[in-house]
Amino acid sequence: MNLKRVVVTGLGALTPIGNNINEYWEGLVNGKSGSAPITYFDTENFKTKFACEVKNYNPTDFFDRKEARKLDKFAQYAIVSSEEAIKDAAIDLEKVDKFRVGVIWGAGIGGLETFQEEVIGYASGNGTPRFNPFFIPKMIADIAPGHISIRNGFMGPNYTTVSACASSANAMIDALNYIRLGHCDIIVTGGSEAAVTIAGMGGFNAMHALSTRNDSPETASRPFDATRDGFVLGEGGGALILEEYEHAKARGAKIYAEIVGGGMSSDAYHMTAPHPDGIGVERVMLNCLRDAGVSPEQVDAINTHGTSTPLGDVAELKAITKVFGDHSSDININSTKSMTGHLLGAAGAIEAIASILAMQNSMVPPTINHSVADENIDSSLNLTLNKAQKREITYAMSNTFGFGGHNACVLFKKLDE
Numbered sequence: 001m002n003l004k005r006v007v008v009t010g011l012g013a014l015t016p017i018g019n020n021i022n023e024y025w026e027g028l029v030n031g032k033s034g035s036a037p038i039t040y041f042d043t044e045n046f047k048t049k050f051a052c053e054v055k056n057y058n059p060t061d062f063f064d065r066k067e068a069r070k071l072d073k074f075a076q077y078a079i080v081s082s083e084e085a086i087k088d089a090a091i092d093l094e095k096v097d098k099f100r101v102g103v104i105w106g107a108g109i110g111g112l113e114t115f116q117e118e119v120i121g122y123a124s125g126n127g128t129p130r131f132n133p134f135f136i137p138k139m140i141a142d143i144a145p146g147h148i149s150i151r152n153g154f155m156g157p158n159y160t161t162v163s164a165c166a167s168s169a170n171a172m173i174d175a176l177n178y179i180r181l182g183h184c185d186i187i188v189t190g191g192s193e194a195a196v197t198i199a200g201m202g203g204f205n206a207m208h209a210l211s212t213r214n215d216s217p218e219t220a221s222r223p224f225d226a227t228r229d230g231f232v233l234g235e236g237g238g239a240l241i242l243e244e245y246e247h248a249k250a251r252g253a254k255i256y257a258e259i260v261g262g263g264m265s266s267d268a269y270h271m272t273a274p275h276p277d278g279i280g281v282e283r284v285m286l287n288c289l290r291d292a293g294v295s296p297e298q299v300d301a302i303n304t305h306g307t308s309t310p311l312g313d314v315a316e317l318k319a320i321t322k323v324f325g326d327h328s329s330d331i332n333i334n335s336t337k338s339m340t341g342h343l344l345g346a347a348g349a350i351e352a353i354a355s356i357l358a359m360q361n362s363m364v365p366p367t368i369n370h371s372v373a374d375e376n377i378d379s380s381l382n383l384t385l386n387k388a389q390k391r392e393i394t395y396a397m398s399n400t401f402g403f404g405g406h407n408a409c410v411l412f413k414k415l416d417e
Helices: 021-029 063-071 073-087 112-123 133-137 142-151 167-180 198-206 244-251 281-290 310-330 344-361
Strands: 005-015 101-106 160-161 185-193 236-244 257-266 299-302 331-336 395-404 406-415
Touching: 005 073, 005 101, 005 167, 005 244, 005 310, 021 198, 021 244, 021 344, 073 112, 073 236, 101 142, 101 167, 101 344, 112 133, 112 198, 133 142, 133 281, 142 160, 142 185, 142 198, 142 395, 167 236, 167 257, 167 344, 167 395, 167 406, 185 244, 185 331, 185 344, 236 244, 236 344, 257 344, 281 395, 299 344, 310 331, 310 395, 344 395, 344 406
Parallel strands: 101 160, 101 185, 299 331, 299 395
Antiparallel strands: 005 236, 005 257, 185 236, 257 406, 395 406
């Protein structure tokens, strides 16, 4: 079967280090940290008092007050980032076949703030069940692509993938497959998350998953460093327009990159911990390479899952050395979570965007905040420490893994006409 080629024709981002694509890239290449004390609520009783919040975001810059009240922040982030991507792709909504345009989105948690507010409201009452009529539609994870399709009239496949932190990578892979099998011309894909809430911080603190470096939040996310002590929670949204190559070419679209493969696997090991030998991670990268028909030696850059956790970082790098062998030391390996924090279900999207922009600009963003080498990590690996590095990139890989052992991996290629 001849599969159709799929390219990326639009990008959008709303992140802790930049509120659009240009700002996001500037933040990445300059090693900007998005971590700072939490402003959303009083953290006095919390073990962790900082996060990577989206800065200078005002819902009324994008929505009227009535509409904003009907949208959880995770859905707002989805709409804002997707609208930027649609505009960037210069899609003429009057000319496309809207039955062949879909929205496949990723969200690991969905409307956590809405859920939290409604439950607190009920618990503080007299037992009478008084709930906002928008409670359920604001909270459910699938509402984000629903809003995107309603606003634009897109009538192709429309749903949310929920696989924890692998959610938006899984969404991209589904979008890739729909298009290359000929079922769609264009799919808006990506992910969003807004879990910097009392419940989100409290829950992750209870698991001992978060860094507690409260005296220096800007350096708390330090993937691969020997002193790392957990991830930094982030929020935001990232959107990509995936399009069938001939369709994009026919309308004269700008093309950022080709998406050539996607892989998925499961650790089948533990609810929250990775397999210590990285077996599932090794398999997902092999599956991705096999799907793309690309050899390990062709890969130039890998944006790792790299969450800054003691177990996860080591397991992932072990898997990379197994898959890529001697070539591992020739790859630019980095973790942009050192700057953005962990956006959970949106991580795959914003990190794929980072990989594409690195390819476009021949520059690999750094892994910041590294100061102490970890003796459990192969010292021959180029982890792109603390400063961006120039690099011509033909193939760029992006890894994302989630609680439950969900692993996803996507591979991009500089466009070869």
